[in-house]
Amino acid sequence: MSYLQIRNVWKTYDDNVILEKLNFTIEKGEFCTLIGPSGCGKSTFLRMLLGKESPTRGTILLEGEPLSNEPGSDRGVVFQKYTLFPHLRALENVMLGLEMEHSAFLGKAFGSARRRIKEEAMEMIKAVGLEQSAHKYPSELSGGMQQRLSIAQALVKKPKILLLDEPFGALDPGSRSDMQELVHGLWQTYGLTAFMVTHDVKEAFELGTRLLVFDKVRNDPHSPNAYGATVVNDIKLDKNKRKNKGEGHVDHDETIIA
Template structure:
């Protein structure tokens, strides 16, 4: 049995007659931090959506812990996008609490009594972990861009996912704030024993944060039918950075 947490076996993604990804064969170890780079249109975000479960491969298979992964989002995978995926009408605490309430009370979307108190305690602990305890009663519009990304991280991590997916999470941030976010993500990755897959256009960022860098691009090209050839992992560079201790 494989020791990989995630495996992609001969994965293809096609939209009509357009091939986006082809022949993707990868195994991702638990606790690793995989940076994904490549030119625009190389299928990086599609690769992320496959792991998230937002879409299924046209051909091939994706395994999680050796079992076929369903094409649906699950609590074992959290995601943070470049644009702040927070609810503007909820407070900071309400944003983090929302996912816990939906998971604990899927019909009503609201917890009561001891279950709510426990959920609030979990949400407050996560806000403390990302440095937002002081802003628990504020609304997203009152937060800076870096604080909104911290909130998005808290949202993703409060349900204790095994895999954290990051889609250009720092692209809209100022350089100084990006450095702070790098330190925060590295700390959360290690403390929570996460497996992280991060798409970025910043090569320096990819090598700084990752234990492994994947470069996606097209190996084949036909100028008469460019849409018939998809991208795949053309380079796979392991780095010496220590892998996070798996939870």
């Protein structure tokens, strides 16, 4: 049985068909990169995987079970737009997710629970190479560092599936390349199944083990919303071809601590 099964999934908003006839399966540990024209429904697809939206038709099964409507802690998400709290330091931003889990009401843990949460968060801060900036506020961090922090926030809950929606779109080429290395390393270290939307075709080929191309195959000029996009190309990529600067090492002297 495949890890994730997408079975005849359609998504419409009112009369607009956004996605149609999605049919594919994903194995555990795959790194799927998603490309396609703007507005074709890539983010909508990720939101369905996250459980924030349900398919209008069809089903998504995770390990044979229908995806719950509630976004679960088994799925972590990173958007291009950062979801950091400006009034919390880097470490506190990462701790918050775990604290909410611990006490949904107070959003705060005390005593030994808090110490453990702090340790786990610090481990994640180190894993994304932000050890020296743990006590800084988001506004004191560069765009690349803020994105590292968002990734730490997503991964601290130990999700099995990591969803990345154009995560590096706003970064300069240097930081982008560092982030690609980082995400690739984390994917390996934590044995994640990853989905990443990107505009960058080169990035899609280099980072993915599988490339899903979304587009509309059917088009009615008189009724532009009658048909949705689907996966028009599903390309298995050679894993060994991808750049990999070695297990555990992100770049320079930063080391992933698992």
